[in-house]
Amino acid sequence: xxxxxxxxxxxxxxxxxxxxxxxxxxxxxxxxxxxxxxxxxxxxxxxxxxxxxxxxxxxxxxxxxxxxxxxxxxxxxxxxxxxxxxxxxxxxxxxxxxxxxxxxxxxxxxxxxxxxxxxxxxxxxxxxxxxxxxxxxxxxxxxxxxxxxxxxxxxxxxxxxxxxxxxxxxxxxxxxxxxxxxxxxxxxxxxxxxxxxxxxxxxxxxxxxxxxxxxxxxxxxxxxxxxxxxxxxxxxxxxxxxxxxxxxxxxxxxxxxxxxxxxxxxxxxxxxxxxxxxxxxxxxxxxxxxxxxxxxxxxxxxxxxxxxxxxxxxxxxxxxxxxxxxxxxxxxxxxxxxxxxxxxxxxxxxxxxxxxxxxxxxxxxxxxxxxxxxxxxxxxxxxxxxxxxxxxxxxxxxxxxxxxxxxxxxxxxxxxxxxxxxxxxxxxxxxxxxxxxxxxxxxxxxxxxxxxxxxxxxxxxxxxxxxxxxxxxxxxxxxxxxxxxxxxxxxxxxxxxxxxxxxxxxxxx
Amino acid sequence: xxxxxxxxxxxxxxxxxxxxxxxxxxxxxxxxxxxxxxxxxxxxxxxxxxxxxxxxxxxxxxxxxxxxxxxxxxxxxxxxxxxxxxxxxxxxxxxxxxxxxxxxxxxxxxxxxxxxxxxxxxxxxxxxxxxxxxxxxxxxxxxxxxxxxxxxxxxxxxxxxxxxxxxxxxxxxxxxxxxxxxxxxxxxxxxxxxxxxxxxxxxxxxxxxxxxxxxxxxxxxxxxxxxxxxxxxxxxxxxxxxxxxxxxxxxxxxxxxxxxxxxxxxxxxxxxxxxxxxxxxxxxxxxxxxxxxxxxxxxxxxxxxxxxxxxxxxxxxxxxxxxxxxxxxxxxxxxxxxxxxxxxxxxxxxxxxxxxxxxxxxxxxxxxxxxxxxxxxxxxxxxxxxxxxxxxxxxxxxxxxxxxxxxxxxxxxxxxxxxxxxxxxxxxxxxxxxxxxxxxxxxxxxxxxxxxx
Numbered sequence: 001x002x003x004x005x006x007x008x009x010x011x012x013x014x015x016x017x018x019x020x021x022x023x024x025x026x027x028x029x030x031x032x033x034x035x036x037x038x039x040x041x042x043x044x045x046x047x048x049x050x051x052x053x054x055x056x057x058x059x060x061x062x063x064x065x066x067x068x069x070x071x072x073x074x075x076x077x078x079x080x081x082x083x084x085x086x087x088x089x090x091x092x093x094x095x096x097x098x099x100x101x102x103x104x105x106x107x108x109x110x111x112x113x114x115x116x117x118x119x120x121x122x123x124x125x126x127x128x129x130x131x132x133x134x135x136x137x138x139x140x141x142x143x144x145x146x147x148x149x150x151x152x153x154x155x156x157x158x159x160x161x162x163x164x165x166x167x168x169x170x171x172x173x174x175x176x177x178x179x180x181x182x183x184x185x186x187x188x189x190x191x192x193x194x195x196x197x198x199x200x201x202x203x204x205x206x207x208x209x210x211x212x213x214x215x216x217x218x219x220x221x222x223x224x225x226x227x228x229x230x231x232x233x234x235x236x237x238x239x240x241x242x243x244x245x246x247x248x249x250x251x252x253x254x255x256x257x258x259x260x261x262x263x264x265x266x267x268x269x270x271x272x273x274x275x276x277x278x279x280x281x282x283x284x285x286x287x288x289x290x291x292x293x294x295x296x297x298x299x300x301x302x303x304x305x306x307x308x309x310x311x312x313x314x315x316x317x318x319x320x321x322x323x324x325x326x327x328x329x330x331x332x333x334x335x336x337x338x339x340x341x342x343x344x345x346x347x348x349x350x351x352x353x354x355x356x357x358x359x360x361x362x363x364x365x366x367x368x369x370x371x372x373x374x375x376x377x378x379x380x381x382x383x384x385x386x387x388x389x390x391x392x393x394x395x396x397x398x399x400x401x402x403x404x405x406x407x408x409x410x411x412x413x414x415x416x417x418x419x420x421x422x423x424x425x426x427x428x429x430x431x432x433x434x435x436x437x438x439x440x441x442x443x444x445x446x447x448x449x450x451x452x453x454x455x456x457x458x459x460x461x462x463x464x465x466x467x468x469x470x471x472x473x474x475x476x477x478x479x480x481x482x483x484x485x486x487x488x489x490x491x492x493x494x495x496x497x498x499x500x501x502x503x504x505x506x507x508x509x
Numbered sequence: 510x511x512x513x514x515x516x517x518x519x520x521x522x523x524x525x526x527x528x529x530x531x532x533x534x535x536x537x538x539x540x541x542x543x544x545x546x547x548x549x550x551x552x553x554x555x556x557x558x559x560x561x562x563x564x565x566x567x568x569x570x571x572x573x574x575x576x577x578x579x580x581x582x583x584x585x586x587x588x589x590x591x592x593x594x595x596x597x598x599x600x601x602x603x604x605x606x607x608x609x610x611x612x613x614x615x616x617x618x619x620x621x622x623x624x625x626x627x628x629x630x631x632x633x634x635x636x637x638x639x640x641x642x643x644x645x646x647x648x649x650x651x652x653x654x655x656x657x658x659x660x661x662x663x664x665x666x667x668x669x670x671x672x673x674x675x676x677x678x679x680x681x682x683x684x685x686x687x688x689x690x691x692x693x694x695x696x697x698x699x700x701x702x703x704x705x706x707x708x709x710x711x712x713x714x715x716x717x718x719x720x721x722x723x724x725x726x727x728x729x730x731x732x733x734x735x736x737x738x739x740x741x742x743x744x745x746x747x748x749x750x751x752x753x754x755x756x757x758x759x760x761x762x763x764x765x766x767x768x769x770x771x772x773x774x775x776x777x778x779x780x781x782x783x784x785x786x787x788x789x790x791x792x793x794x795x796x797x798x799x800x801x802x803x804x805x806x807x808x809x810x811x812x813x814x815x816x817x818x819x820x821x822x823x824x825x826x827x828x829x830x831x832x833x834x835x836x837x838x839x840x841x842x843x844x845x846x847x848x849x850x851x852x853x854x855x856x857x858x859x860x861x862x863x864x865x866x867x868x869x870x871x872x873x874x875x876x877x878x879x880x881x882x883x884x885x886x887x888x889x890x891x892x893x894x895x896x897x898x899x900x901x902x903x904x905x906x907x908x909x910x911x912x913x914x915x916x917x918x919x920x921x922x923x924x925x926x927x928x929x930x931x932x933x934x935x936x937x938x939x940x941x942x943x944x945x946x947x948x949x950x951x952x953x954x955x956x957x958x959x960x961x962x
Contacts, residue, residue, distance in 0.1 A: 100828040236703045243739075244706045245843040248752075252845045256823065256832040264703065284637070285697035392739045401776055404741040408842050410800030421800055424843065426741070431776070486742050 011198050016122035023126075023133035024070040024077075025146065032143045037165035038064045039363060041157055043149045043308070046073020048172035048339030048351035050132055055359045057141045064166075065142050066149040066159050072129050073174050074194075074340070075348040082197040083217060085124045087380055089117040090224035094257070094382065101419050112226040114202040121197065151313035154332055168334055168362040171315070171322055172355065173308065175340035178300035180209065184270040188277045190295040193218075202227050203294035207279050209267050211238040213379040214298030216250060220381050222296075223259045230260040230290060232267050232281055239379060243392075246385045246442045249423060253383065270295065303341045320344075326369045327361050328354055336362050343370075350375055374458045378447035383409075383423040386446035388454045389438025392428055401431035405463070405483040409443050412482065414474035420444035425479040427453060427463060427487075434462035434487060445476055452480045463487045525874040530867055531926070535584075537856055537870070538922040540884035542581055544915035545574040550627050554599025557627060559888075560909040565633045566625040569642040571599055573916020575649030576763070576930060579656035580923045593663050596653045600670040603646075606630055610696055617694070619678035619724075621646060637693030637701060640683050644714035647675050648763045651940070655933040675939065680718035680726045688733030690718060690726060706737050708751045710759035712766075712781070712947075720943030731947040735773050743842060744794045746787040747779070752840020754792055754814040755917070757785035758857045762920040764940060765931035768952025780952075786861040792854070793865055795841035802827045803848035804893035804904070808865075809872035812854030813839040813846055816914065817888035817907040819900070826893055833891075848893035849905075852877075853886045853914040859925040879903045888914050 012018050021027075040056045042049045045067035053065040070077050099106040130136075137144050147160035157164045177192035191199070193214055204227065208219040211233025219231040231254065237247040238254075255261050262281060269280040276291040303321035310316075314332045316323045322337040324330050330337050336358040339351030353373055360366030376388035395402040410421040423442035429435055439453040456466050467484035471477055492500075525533060548557040548564075556574045558567035578592035606615035615621055615630050622632035623639040654671035657664040683690050690711075691700040715734060718726040741750050751757055760766075766781035774780050796811030803826070815838040823832045826848070833847045840846070852873050855866040874881060880890040880903070888907040895904040923929050934940050935953055944954060 098830060100825070101830075237706070245750075245752075248840075248843055248845070252832070256830065258823070264701070282698075284701055285695045286635070393737050396736050396738070402740065403747075404739055406741045406743045408743075408798075408800070410798060410842075431740075486745070489745070490742065490747075 013198055013200065014119065014122055016119070016126040020077075020122075020126040020129050021070065023135070024072055024129050025067075026134050029134060029144075029146050031145045031147065031160050031162065032064075034064070034143070034162055034164045036062075037155075037167055038062050038143070039167050040064075040359070041066065041164055041166040041169040042172060043157065043170065044073065044172040044174055044304075044339070044341070045071040045132070045137075045144075046172060046174045046339060046351065047075050047348045048174075048355040049073070049170070050137075051352040051355035052170050052172065052338065052359050053137070053142050054140060055356055056363060059359070059363070061363055063142050064145060064164055065137065066145045066147065066157065066164075068146070068148050070129075071132050071134060071137070074176070075351075076125060076129050076132070078194045078197060080348055081128055082121045082125050083193070083214075083221070084380055085121040086117060086197075086225075087217060087221050087382075089120060090221040091382060093226075094224045098419075112202065114225055115200055117225060118197070118200060125197075148307060150307065150309040151315070152309070154313050155334055166334070168336065169313075170355070170358050170362065171308065171310075171330070171335065171337045171341055172339045172351070173304040173341045174351075175301040175303045175321070175346055177297070178302040180297050180299055182209070182267050182270055185267075185295065185297070188270045188272050188295070190270075190277075190297055192297055196296050199294075203292070204228060205292040205294075206230070207232065207267070207277070207290065207292040207295045209295065209297040210299035211235065211240075211263070212298060213239060215296075216254065216379060216381050218296055218298055219259050220254055220257060223254075223257050228260075229258075230262060230292065232262045232265045232279075234264070234266050236264050238263075239385065241391075242379075242385060242387065243426070243440050245424070245426075246440055249383065249442050250379075250381055250385060253381065253422065301340060301346050305341065324370075326371050327367065328358050328370060329361070345375055345377065347375070347377055349377075374454055376450045376454045378450065380447065383420070383442050383444050384446035386441045386450035387438070388450055389436065389457055390428065391438060391440075395428065395430075395437050400437065402428050402437060403431040404428050405486045407479050407482040407486065409476070409479060412476055412479040414476045414478060415443065417474065418444070418476065420476070425449070425483045427480070427483045429463050429487065434464040436461075436463055436466075441479070443476060443479065449477045449480060452477060464491070526871070533867075533870070534856070534859075534922050534926065536884040537886070538580075538919055538926075539584070539586060540882075541853075541856075541886070541915040541918040541922075542577055542584075542586055544885065544910055544912060545577055545919075546581075546587065548912065549574065549595060551595065551598060553602040553628075553630055554595050554597070555602065555625060555627055555630060556912055558624065558913075559911050564627075566627055566630070567642070567912060568621045568623060568625065568639070569645040570912030570916060572642075572646035572649030573762075573912060573920065575599060575646075576652040577916060577919045579652060579933070580919055580929060582656075583927075583929060593657060593667065596657065596667055597663060597670075600650065600653070600667060600674065602630055603674055604670050612696075616643075617696075618682050619643075619674070620683065620694070623693075635695075637695050639693050640690050641692065641711050641714050643678065644711070644717050645759070647678065647717055648713055648934075650674055651937050652763070652930060652933055655937050675717070676721065676723050678718075678721065679724045680721050681724045683718070684726050684730060688727065688729045690714060690730060708738050708749045709756045710751075712760040713763055716760075716764065716940060716943035716947055718943075719946040720939040722939075725946075728946065731771075735771070738773055740773075740777055744791055744798075746791050746794075747777070748787045748791060749773070749777075749779075749781075749784050751788065752813070752843055753838045754788065754812055754851070754854045754858060755838075757788045757861075758854075758917055758921065761785055761860070762857075762917055762924070763930060763934050764944070765924070765928070765935065765953065769944065769949045769954050770951055771948040782861065785858065789858040789862040789865065792841050793869075798842070800842075801829070801831070801846060801848070803846070804891075804895060805850070805876075806848075809869045810850060810876070810892075811841075811869065812851050812858075813841045813849075814851035814854050815839070816849070816851045816853075817911065818847065818849045819891050819894055819905040822898070824898060826897075833894075847891070849889045849891045851889050851914070852880065853888070853918050856886075857914075857917040857921045859921050863925065877903070880906045882910070885910055886914065886918065 039061035206227045223229040265283045316331040322342040324337040324342045338354035340346040357368040378386040409415040409423040427439045428437045555566040557564040581587040620643040623636040650671040657667045692703045693701040793811045796806040799806040818834045855870040888911040891905040894900040
């Protein structure tokens with residue numbers, strides 16, 4: 001775990017956390033005695049490290065897994081799992097407020113029990129982490145070491161006073177929240193994704209800095225849990241890089257729920273006064289100061305490369321992480337990297353996918369390429385925003401003519417029934433063909449819906465074939481098929497209409 | 510025989526429905542035109558942003574005013590002398606106004622601040638130096654330059670000043686370090702970092718900036734912008750999407766995009782005029798869908814655009830939480846949509862889709878006469894809010910009138926009726942050169958531009 005910069009109660013907060021620690025970092029763990037070189041040493045027991053270690057061990061490799069903190073990495077402890085658990089509770093409160101929309105009664109007085117929401121999150125986190133307990137990893141034949149790993153040479157790692165030799169190694173140490181450079185912020189105190197889950201009380205007024213995926217998810221969830229949230233984003237729209245219409249819908253949703261949206265706004269300084277945190281915001285040439293109880297920053301992730309003595313192994317890295325080629329090999333051909341420590345796309349699913357690639361490439365002469373992966377991603381706001389493949393602008397920059405087939409969720413029957421009409425399905429194809437280049441889905445369950453498009457892209461299926469895939473009715477994923485149907489309709493040109501009309505005329509004779 | 514008082518009233522009431530299309534359009538156009546005569550400062554030619562008390566000047570509204578005076582002359586609503594006088598007053602003002610990067614100025618680098626004081630013409634509200642609004646102002650000047658072609662001192666001065674004011678704009682500076690033009694600039698913070706993402710109303714800004722004889726933008730500026738375009742099939746229409754309708758109208762007020770194509774439209778086998786037509790139909794179809802159940806929306810009540818709104822608040826509509834906004838850009842089908850209709854969209858889209866625009870305009874007069882002030886259209890109205898909160902039985906109706914809305918109404922009705930502005934601008938060599946540099950060809954650009962009104 002990285003340094004604690006919070007004033008929230010320190011981890012572990014409750015018995016769930018204590019049980020989590022017992023399973024993910026047993027206090028009396030005894031590291032194994034190394035016995036000859038390992039086929040694969042994996043540094044970091046997050047999603048990438050766990051996947052690689054298990055996959056390699058399953059295939060009969062002698063594997064060592066080294067972790068300095070809790071097994072599970074950022075995802076289970078301070079990332080996707082706790083955040084999505086809280087988002088579920090936040091959605092519950094949103095639904096309770098909107099009960100009339102669904103034909104129910106909105107409670108007269110809606111009391112948000114923040115502590116209960118956080119306890120549920122800790123229970124879930126502890127339960128999911130059990131699958132990756134130290135004991136279960138050991139029982140799968142993995143030599144599990146706790147301690148700081150350091151490369152002592154091109155084929156050796158030391159941990160807790162022992163030297164481990166390897167034929168191949170994988171660095172999967174992940175990333176941590178980047179330290180913001182806002183003057184006064186560190187002194188005033190703030191929360192990051194690594195510390196905000198230790199909160200036991202909901203801040204009354206909360207400033208969230210950064211309108212990327214983390215910032216937007218956090219701002220919306222805390223707003224729905226009762227905080228007065230100000231979301232400051234330096235750029236003119238949220239989720240930079242995402243499609244304009246997706247960002248627009250999200251911006252409207254955040255504002256409608258009561259988040260105070262401040263776009264084009266930079267936080268330039270923070271100080272304390274009267275028990276509050278006072279943040280200076282600048283928009284164009286106008287400066288304002290706002291008073292809040294807590295600040296959460298969701299800007300940027302820094303790769304965990306310090307302390308590994310990568311130089312001793314001849315592994316090159318910079319501020320963006322370890323340098324790895326398309327096969328995920330570092331500048332030391334024996335050493336590979338996977339997950340957040342080397343990837344621009346810092347997601348659990350890419351960490352796991354790249355870990356699998358490394359096992360093939362490192363141990364079995366595989367030639368899997370990073371550039372060939374089809375990587376979807378999703379921002380878990382309400383509505384969710386999911387994307388896979390190319391954006392139209394990327395396609396156009398590469399000289400590919402692109403056309404988008406768009407279906408509004410308010411035309412999808414199940415979305416209307418569910419009262420979840422906000423959003424759209426956009427599938428981008430190469431103009432003049434049905435080759436799918438990419439897709440963006442904005443919908444309550446966009447993360448589930450995007451999978452059909454990822455599957456189509458991965459398997460080389462065209463949009464016309466996707467139109468022939470039968471979807472159960474009614475489902476929200478029908479939106480994907482409706483976009484494919486829109487494509488099919490455009491194929492009925494006047495020429496084909498003429499041909500079919502003539503054919504049908506003849507068949508009536 | 511004189512009609513009795515009662516039957517006269519009946520005649521007046523029945524009047525809009527009894528008018529022919531052209532008579533009806535004439536009334537709407539005249540009412541919009543009068544905005545400029547009512548809200549101009551004759552001393553300096555500056556025109557108020559809105560008809561509300563203490564409204565500052567909007568430089569874009571001045572651009573619209575300069576474009577509307579020739580229409581007023583042609584229609585017999587003002588004398589040529591009066592038009593020359595107001596036009597010269599404005600051009601002389603901008604020509605002598607103070608430029609610089611400090612306080613108490615009107616502009617900088619040949620651009621102008623978005624909002625100015627009605628009397629002094631100096632920057633107000635700490636507003637931004639606006640690139641697109643300057644382009645609309647300059648477009649108005651170029652209309653004046655093309656129209657006032659008589660051989661006399663005053664009209665010669667108009668031509669000379671308009672040309673000089675266009676030429677002195679430092680378009681290249683406004684690119685900053687990027688291919689695309691920045692949207693604005695402020696003295697303390699420099700260029701605003703609002704990005705250009707997707708199609709919008711700025712085509713004319715790029716055309717003018719690329720055509721500049723003295724300080725043109727780099728040749729890749731237009732391409733840099735169009736790289737972000739998205740060609741979509743929505744509701745069965747193939748469109749270059751731009752949410753609010755004004756994006757499909759403003760540049761078109763000056764330039765006839767029918768039949769001329771840039772690289773993007775050649776690839777898509779369409780043109781921007783056709784795109785505006787489809788976008789107009791798309792707005793109508795969105796209102797037919799009416800996904801949020803807003804009051805009144807149907808095939809004859811549609812049109813989301815940039816304009817005034819009922820204010821920032823949240824309330825329940827049909828048991829759904831809805832957020833309402835003040836002045837904002839509203840769009841279809843991706844929103845935002847708070848049930849606020851911009852009724853001036855109908856005349857403003859008239860050249861593209863006359864049938865549905867006229868039907869909507871007549872429906873407005875029949876069903877919502879209370880929003881129309883003697884044939885002048887408000888910036889917006891919201892029938893959903895009828896009898897809600899503090900609003901009366903008509904819902905919310907924007908107070909007063911906005912110059913931008915009135916200007917686009919006058920110009921687009923004229924383009925529909927006679928094509929006057931399009932013809933004038935076809936003859937302008939800057940416009941032709943800018944279109945050429947942006948890659949437009951075909952259609953009227955193939956001719957010699959001699960078909961002046």
